[in-house]
Amino acid sequence: MVYDITPAQLLADGFFILGYAFLGAAIKIIDEAYDTSSYKKETAAIIAVPAAMILAALIVSDPPSAAILLAIAFAAAATHKLDNVVFQSLLMLSLAITAFYPKTTMPWLPFAVLTIAAIVDEYGNDWSDRRRKKPIPNTQQNPLVQTLDEALHYRPLIPVTAIMLAATGMLPILNLVATFALDLTYHTTQKITHTPTAKKHRKLQQT
Numbered sequence: 001m002v003y004d005i006t007p008a009q010l011l012a013d014g015f016f017i018l019g020y021a022f023l024g025a026a027i028k029i030i031d032e033a034y035d036t037s038s039y040k041k042e043t044a045a046i047i048a049v050p051a052a053m054i055l056a057a058l059i060v061s062d063p064p065s066a067a068i069l070l071a072i073a074f075a076a077a078a079t080h081k082l083d084n085v086v087f088q089s090l091l092m093l094s095l096a097i098t099a100f101y102p103k104t105t106m107p108w109l110p111f112a113v114l115t116i117a118a119i120v121d122e123y124g125n126d127w128s129d130r131r132r133k134k135p136i137p138n139t140q141q142n143p144l145v146q147t148l149d150e151a152l153h154y155r156p157l158i159p160v161t162a163i164m165l166a167a168t169g170m171l172p173i174l175n176l177v178a179t180f181a182l183d184l185t186y187h188t189t190q191k192i193t194h195t196p197t198a199k200k201h202r203k204l205q206q207t
Contacts, residue, residue: 013174016062019054020178023069024185026051028193034084038193048086052093059097064175067111070094072158075118079126110170117157124152159183 026047033044058065073082073091082088098106128149162179165171 016058016174017178017181019058021181021185023051023054024182025189028186028189030084030086032190032193034086036193044084044086048090052090055090056093056097059094062175063105063107064110064171065178066098066105067107067171068114068162068175068179070098070106071111071114071118074115075122078119079122081122107170110165113165114158114161117161118155121152121155121157124157125155128153154187155183 029039029047030044030051032038033041055069059069073094076082076087077091082091131149132153159180162171162176166173166176
């Protein structure tokens with residue numbers, strides 16, 4: 001299949017990728033608002049509105065996106081990460097769209113594989129977080145375990161699985177790029193949130 005490279009198509013693809021990118025940042029901001037109070041809950045609620053609209057549009061209009069985004073949502077639910085009302089509302093919206101919108105045709109094999117990958121990612125990230133809360137002296141560090149810790153901290157299996165699915169033709173390249181955009185903005189938002197400058201700014205706002 002020859003890809004239709006036109007200005008209109010490039011613009012549409014750009015907005016598609018930006019939608020994923022916005023979701024990645026939004027998910028992390030909402031997460032930080034409830035877990036660490038790094039952002040106000042009001043901010044999380046405001047961001048949730050466009051996030052819900054983008055989520056709905058992607059699930060309804062693009063079956064591969066339905067597989068990717070619902071896999072992430074189901075994995076978060078299975079590992080008890082939907083611990084605030086905003087995330088729970090987004091999950092209910094996803095389920096409602098899938099159940100009642102007839103055009104949402106799920107590619108079940110990619111969905112199943114991505115769900116498993118996302119669940120392993122969540123448990124791996126939990127293991128990494130526990131290790132970081134109880135630092136081990138460098139002299140007692142196993143290099144292999146330390147490397148595994150660094151890898152699992154960033155939830156690598158979803159992007160790796162997306163690459164494998166794209167390589168086998170089960171996931172469009174555009175969705176692969178979009179998945180990386182979501183992953184990038186999620187981790188970038190996390191980094192920015194916990195920089196010393198950002199922490200200092202939040203303390204000044206609270207005084």
